[in-house]
Amino acid sequence: MSLTVELQALVNNGKERYEDAIVCDAIKQYVGHVGAVPDFAWGEMPWSAKWKADWHTAVESRITEAGTMRDTLGTTGGNLIQVAADYSHSDIEAKLDFDISAENSALTPFLLGTKKAGDSVSGHPGGHAGPPAYFPGGNYGVNIPDDNPDGKRLNYLWKDGQLNHIPAEMGPPGFKHSFTDIVEALETPGHRDLTNFVNEHYETLTKAENMVEQYGGGLTQRPSTDFIDDVVNAYPGIIKNRADLLYIAKNNYDEMRKEMALETDTLKLYWASESASQAYFVHANNILRYFDGVGGEMKWLADEGKKAADTIDKLMLAYAKVGFEKIGQLIDQIKAVSDAANSLTGSVDDPVKALTATLNLMVTQMLADWKAANEAAQSMLSITETAISGQPDLGTSEHGAIPFPQDGSGGQWTNGGQWKPGQRNVPVPTA
Numbered sequence: 197m198s199l200t201v202e203l204q205a206l207v208n209n210g211k212e213r214y215e216d217a218i219v220c221d222a223i224k225q226y227v228g229h230v231g232a233v234p235d236f237a238w239g240e241m242p243w244s245a246k247w248k249a250d251w252h253t254a255v256e257s258r259i260t261e262a263g264t265m266r267d268t269l270g271t272t273g274g275n276l277i278q279v280a281a282d283y284s285h286s287d288i289e290a291k292l293d294f295d296i297s298a299e300n301s302a303l304t305p306f307l308l309g310t311k312k313a314g315d316s317v318s319g320h321p322g323g324h325a326g327p328p329a330y331f332p333g334g335n336y337g338v339n340i341p342d343d344n345p346d347g348k349r350l351n352y353l354w355k356d357g358q359l360n361h362i363p364a365e366m367g368p369p370g371f372k373h374s375f376t377d378i379v380e381a382l383e384t385p386g387h388r389d390l391t392n393f394v395n396e397h398y399e400t401l402t403k404a405e406n407m408v409e410q411y412g413g414g415l416t417q418r419p420s421t422d423f424i425d426d427v428v429n430a431y432p433g434i435i436k437n438r439a440d441l442l443y444i445a446k447n448n449y450d451e452m453r454k455e456m457a458l459e460t461d462t463l464k465l466y467w468a469s470e471s472a473s474q475a476y477f478v479h480a481n482n483i484l485r486y487f488d489g490v491g492g493e494m495k496w497l498a499d500e501g502k503k504a505a506d507t508i509d510k511l512m513l514a515y516a517k518v519g520f521e522k523i524g525q526l527i528d529q530i531k532a533v534s535d536a537a538n539s540l541t542g543s544v545d546d547p548v549k550a551l552t553a554t555l556n557l558m559v560t561q562m563l564a565d566w567k568a569a570n571e572a573a574q575s576m577l578s579i580t581e582t583a584i585s586g587q588p589d590l591g592t593s594e595h596g597a598i599p600f601p602q603d604g605s606g607g608q609w610t611n612g613g614q615w616k617p618g619q620r621n622v623p624v625p626t627a
Contacts, residue, residue, distance in 0.1 A: 202466035202617045203284055209459050210276030211290040214317045214328060216452045217270030219294065221330045222307040223445045224262035227494075229306070230350075230441045231255030233501075234357040239430030239508060241515075247504055250590030254497050261490040262445075268483060270327025273317065275610045279472075281319030282612025289318040300451055302346035302444045309338040346444065349437055352378050356434045382433030384505070386512030393516060394428055427515045432505040439501025446494035453487035456480070469616035476609030497590075504588040 199207065233251060238244040281288040292315055296304055313328035341347045355378055401424075460480045467473035609615075 199284075200617075203280055205459075205463050205466050206276060206280045206283070206615075207288055207290050209463050210273050210280060210319075210325075211292065211317055212273070212455065212459055213269045213276060214273030214290075214313075215292050215294055216456070217266050217268075217273055218292075218311055218313050218328050218330075219296065219303070219307060219448060219452065220262050220266035220269060221328075222303055222310050223448060224259055224266060225310045225331060225336065226303055226306045227255065227258050227262060227442065227445055230353065230438050230445075231258070231497075233435050233438055234360075234431075236360045236429050237356075237431040237434040239427045239511075241426050241430075241508075241511060244430070247588060247590060250588070251501065251504070254500070254590050258442075258445075258490075258494055258497055261493060265449075265486060265490055266330065267327065268486070270330075272479070272483065274319075274325040274327050276476075277317050277319040278323065278325040279610065279612040279615060281321050281323065281325070283615050285321050287318065287320050289316050291316045296448065297451060300444060300447045302340075302344075302350060302441075303448050305338040305340045305350075309336045346441070349381075349441060352381060352437060353441075356382065356431075356437070359431055359434065360429050382431070382437055384433045384436070384509040386509035386516075387430070387432055390424070390428060390512045390516045394424065398424070424515060427508075427512050430508050430512060432508040432512070435508070436502050436505035439498050439505065442494055442498040442501065446491050446498065449487055449491040449494060453484060453491065456487070457484055460484070466618055467615060468618035469614055472609045472611060472614035472616070479609060500588040500590050504590070507588070 231252075232255075233248075235248060238248040238251075277288055277290065292313070294304075294307065296307070310331035312331055317325065317328070319325035340350050342351055355375065359375070359379065359382070460477065463473075464477060
């Protein structure tokens with residue numbers, strides 16, 4: 197059957213909203229996957245538990261919003277197809293052809309992996325064209341291409357949860373990245389420098405602490421357990437990578453919003469019934485506003501996640517600086533032990549002498565390298581100041597899940613018999 201322009205515009209809007217619902221279902225799964233930051237990445241600092249909990253709460257809100265948008269668009273798309281069938285008194289069928297742009301195509305594997313709907317949407321006069329079938333939950337498979345930057349960064353997520361102890365090779369078949377590649381890609385300055393320090397000097401540091409305590413020197417704070425251990429297992433690069441990948445969800449929202457606005461304006465050219473099409477336009481405007489809201493919330497979450505990662509990285513430098521300051525105290529105490537031993541026995545305790553020389557050399561070599569990165573972290577106070585000035589604002593109730601607004605249309609637009617063409621409709625030319 198040849199469709200008139202106004203009817204084709206109606207069918208196009210229904211089909212596109214139907215497709216958008218399926219895309220939002222993919223976004224729902226995508227956000228849950230990307231937002232699952234491994235617990236260890238937050239570290240064990242006094243602020244870590246709250247930041248971790250607030251992050252997961254915010255991710256759940258974004259998942260809820262994706263579900264709300266999905267359900268709204270799916271119902272809207274099905275209803276528009278049904279309106280077209282009722283108005284034309286004929287069967288309507290439209291083939292689905294998802295048109296995610298190349299820039300946002302990182303979502304496509306999740307769309308393909310979770311899509312449960314068929315390849316078309318259809319309506320029968322007097323029937324009910326419901327929403328598409330959605331992913332029911334549980335496991336799903338995704339095949340993420342590794343030939344583009346976003347794909348590579350998404351594939352890191354299969355392994356980043358193992359970076360705190362780096363086991364044997366893991367990941368799906370054909371995974372191309374070794375752990376060395378991932379470590380390099382997710383490395384940050386603070387994490388790198390603190391990790392290098394621990395790998396090279398942590399054993400010597402703990403020996404010095406034990407020696408001071410053994411000889412009765414007394415430690416009010418141990419540089420290892422009271423400072424470095426709190427943060428050494430944090431992995432800000434993991435948080436930053438996952439947060440940045442959330443922009444893909446935000447960009448897909450923006451893309452759908454722009455297309456819907458254009459398609460709704462086109463629909464307005466051909467339909468003018470006050471009780472139906474005008475009511476639908478009220479409903480459509482609310483969907484557009486909701487797109488703005490959920491897109492803004494997704495951007496906020498991505499921004500705050502990157503902010504949290506940067507702050508943790510700075511804290512790693514700050515903790516390391518405080519640890520170095522405490523090492524200086526250990527050296528003085530060990531020297532005192534050595535001096536006492538010399539005065540009492542006339543001979544230097546060789547292990548003490550060797551350890552003192554090692555610590556002196558370590559600090560001499562390392563402080564120069566760390567000076568530039570640690571200028572803002574001079575004491576324990578600087579750790580608190582860094583956390584307060586840079587902490588993410590994930591716990592605010594301002595960013596809870598947004599409910600879909602009441603549109604005041606009363607559902608009148610779902611009655612196909614009430615739709616009336618405007619004055620600009622013309623038949624689609626036939627060959």
